[in-house]
Amino acid sequence: MTLEKNRPDDQALAQGTGRRTEQASQSMPGLEPLVRSPRTVVSAAVAKRLFRAAVGRLAVTVVEEPTGRRLGQGGPIMRLHRPDEFYARLGRDGLIGFGESYLTGAWDTDDLAGFLTVPAARIATLIPDSLQRMRAFVTPRLPHHQRSTEANSQANISHHYDLSNELFALFLDETLSYSSALFDTSSTSAPKGPGSVGDHLVSTPPEPTDHPDALLHDEDFAEAQGRKIERLLDEAGVTAGSRVLEIGTGWGELAIRAARRGATVHSITLSVEQLELAEDRIAAAGFADRVEVELMDYRALGATGRTYDAVVSVEMIEAVGHEFWGTYFQTIDQVLAHGGKVAIQAITMPHDRMLATRGGHTWINKWIFPGGFLPSVEVIDEVTRGETDLRLVGQLEMGSHYAETLRRWDRRFLAQRDAVLALGFDDMFMRVWHFYLAYSQAGFASGYINVSQLTFTRETP
Structure with missing residues (x-):
């Protein structure tokens, strides 16, 4: 046959x-709203610093709107339409926030797979070793x-x-x-x-x-x-x-x-x-x-x-x-x-x-x-x-x-x-x-x- x-x-x-x-x-998880608080402000600032440092070592281009600031060494382009939201979600929720800020449209790219491939190849070294050791304390655990x-x-x-x-x-x-x-x-x-x-x-x-x-x-x-x-x-x-x-x-x-x-x-x-x-x-x-x-x-x-x-x-x-x-x-x-x-x-x-x-x-x-x-x-x-x-x-x-x-x-x-x-x-x-x-x-x-x-x-x- x-x-x-x-x-x-x-x-x-x-x-x-x-x-x-x-x-x-009905089973789709919800997007948690961002609530401005001292903790959110601090975590967003830390996330911005770490993200900019990591991107600076990668063959990508990140454009922050509306200023037009460009980060990275050149390559697939990521556009941060709403940088404040992006850094707040990244700081609060880590890689989950990175993905969810794409879902909300806070950032976009014409070549999603091409852009993501670059950091994926160096994912183990993008964050300093000292912070990697803190992973267990900041990464959310799988729900029971x-x-x-x-x-x-x-x-x-x-x-x-x-x-x-x-x-x-x-x-x-x-x-x-x-x-x-x-x-x-x-x-x-x-x-x-x-x-x-x-x-x-x-x-x-x-x-x-x-x-x-x-x-x-x-x-x-x-x-x-x-x-x-x-x-x-x-x-x-x-x-x-x-x-x-x-x-x-x-x-x-x-x-x-x-x-x-x-x-x-x-x-x-x-x-x-x-x-x-x-x-x-x-x-x-x-x-x-x-x-x-x-x-x-x-x-x-x-x-x-x-x-x-x-x-x-x-x-x-x-x-x-x-x-x-x-x-x-x-x-x-x-x-x-x-x-x-x-x-x-x-x-x-x-x-x-x-x-x-x-x-x-x-x-x-x-x-x-x-x-x-x-x-x-x-x-x-x-x-x-x-x-x-x-x-x-x-x-x-x-x-x-x-x-x-x-x-x-x-x-x-x-x-x-x-x-x-x-x-x-x-x-x-x-x-x-x-x-x-x-x-x-x-x-x-x-x-x-x-x-x-x-x-x-x-x-x-």
Whole structure:
């Protein structure tokens, strides 16, 4: 069956859209008003001094209006329309305030991802070491209700993934894959560094494309998403007769492809909206007898008594939370059959930055992914070695591919503005999501964050 035949049915997508978008609007966090106080005045002054010092070392241009004062060494232009508001929000709320001052229009730029990429590449050194050590005292902590416990996890997932199936269909490719594509299989061996174990490969960066039809009819995008999935299935050894567990269903594309190989699939998710559409797509592809999709927390898997020859998961570990990484891998270890393999795709950050930011509350947590936190490859290796019999034996880095994936999503999202608004979302939502997609693109383009396909086998006596 072709990918085109697996596209979601328009009526199925539209069903319940009004209800979902109304819920989405209600769940958007509020922008706290600025209240002038001695503390606000002092923090704004400190923020202005630190920001100007940092920008002075960067290849960007910051223009403060209405004076026209220019900061930076030249490069992508940021315009501070309301400097007082910008510095007040930055001083009061740090990086959350930086993002929120973009949402209010206090600053803007013609090239959001390009501008953000520059500071992202030097984020660890922009603030003096003496102030970095005070981070734990000034950075807001993740709210208790966002911790990824069994009681909270479904609400965290629903906040993002249950917005509207139709919304995601507007900017994703025809496979409805909401994770990094793999545009080419070319790769080179990487030198062994901290956290690098097994076969460590780095995928060749993709070439950006801007052909006229790329916005809505980008065939190579769907092929790249399929390539990502097929490689993951290969790494997990999925063949005819394999019993496959998928943790995080998405909209069903991986389950369909595994079933096409002759495998039987048990796919679990906490998104009600994704489950419904995934089941429709799986049935339309003719694999309803091979794929079971279930609304289930991964922690409940051990009680089922089921075992699997292969466990696969695409960009789900980011929602697990650092307190539960051990539980996540222990559960996989428990349900993996003798001789089985595990392949996951994971967004990661450098180990030192992971340690420095663990437990913090970020703009992404507040506005996009409640409870989310990125592991490092090193901590994944430490946790699996220390708490399970799983061993990391292979890694393919593909961060540059995620930068290109996000660039295409952002362009598609902006091009579909009228359709997004017609679903009931508003201009603030458009601004939030443009910032989210561009901010994420900058993270991958700068190397501040990465994404890898990681392969595990079980250590045998």
